[in-house]
Amino acid sequence: MSELSEPTENAFGSSPPPSALESPSLFSPGATEEAATAYEVKFLLTEAEAAEVAARVHGRLALDPYADPAMGNAYLTTSVYTDTPNFDVFYRTDGYDRDKFRVRRYGAVGPVFVERKTKNGDKVRKHRARINPDDVSELVASELNGEWAGEWFHSQLLQLQLKPVCRIAYERVAYLGTADGGTVRLTFDRNVRGVLLSEWKLEPVGAVAPLLDRVVCEFKFRNTMPALFKGIVADLKLTPTPVSKYRTFVRATGLAPVRSENG
Template sequence: MSELSDTTEGALALSGSGYATPASGLESPSLFNPAAGTDAPTAYEVKYLLTEEQVAEVVDRVTGKLDLDAYADPAMGNAYITTSVYTDTPNFDVFYRNEGYNRDKFRVRRYGHTGPVFVERKTKNGDKVRKHRVRISADEVPELAAPALNGEWAGEWFHSQLLQKQLQPVCRVAYERVAYLGTADGGTVRLTFDRNIRGVLVREWKLEPVGAVPALLDKVVCEFKFRTAMPALFKGIVADLGLTPAPVSKYRTFVQAAGLAPARTVNV
């Protein structure tokens, strides 16, 4: 098995995939190395639901200030496909935010049709976010179903959490993403626009494309990602367009749309 740790969202490319490493070497603000401990700066991800007209205005405001990220495909209008397999317990403890499951999401994500694959833990507390991820090969994804591994794999920590928390694949969600990366107010920032978000039920560890199914949302999910404090660039956009945060979750939206979890009070 390969052992290639990665803390850069969109920075490392698979040989021959057509994706390049950004010359800037910038990382997504929400990515952290666990060795950094609690002393690392806080990262934030603030989401908004936008119309296409609002998206055009935001893009106009950041053009020349932020760069398209490494996965941008001109043939797709600078978008790229992002596909994720989300996990939960048989009782949907992650969805209901039950104790022990109310902060972390464990998922497998692929960028592009043939791009790099990552196992990832996303820890969220309000708008505060931390992600830890490790790159694996696409051929290794089915091995996540194994009852035990040899302990020598880069994704062993992820597999161990799956077993400990009784997590299993629930759905595969895909969307077209346009992403920008750069610096503002002296810190790294990232801006993403996600369209045509769709999902299918899964019970296996597969990252096949999601076919032609209805979109889960009729607006564009926009995320501002930054550390410590929202930069003036983003503050100006929010103020001028009168934007209001929308705590939308792609996983939760799919579970609700599919009627997978019975209606009941969800812990906040």
């Protein structure tokens, strides 16, 4: 499954079409930690650098089938991020230092997913489930009936005392395909912006000042970085830059009390 539904037709030569591929960091809930290995390497790029990277994958990777030509082949991504009242996720308190729980919508009225993202250095794995957009409000319930696709997510919210903190949106241009025999994904995120939030609402974020003045670029792959990406990094002299949209928002807004962060 790709990240949206109802893909449009998009030829991809002799390789599988993007709609037939999954993002490398998506794993089934039964996958072991050792087997569920993927990497996301991030870069902060100028527009000129982003254009050069895109040119280097032209003909090698295909635009995500949900690319909207009216948006410059981008699509809107909106996420609600969660944390505890003490901002344990932000501060990487023990027990909160690897997982982020969020609800994500693709497009202004597109599909909605509940998602857990687990990160250890550059290693990433994600587990998510698609839910009915009308069911987002169910996340405030103290208990559920055990038959809902988002039950596991809801249980983690209760156990970890997680609540909505902010809603962050951006426009994403994504490429997907295969390289060195494995699935790879390349994304460019622009106009990253956010607003404070205390309710489970997924409305698009309006015209507020962007949090970053660069393009957030991610190389996503399994096991080892493919030659395609290695060549881009070497030729363009790119430097990996850890960047978290959620943490950037919290710092920019002064939302969390001032104290040292772990890690």
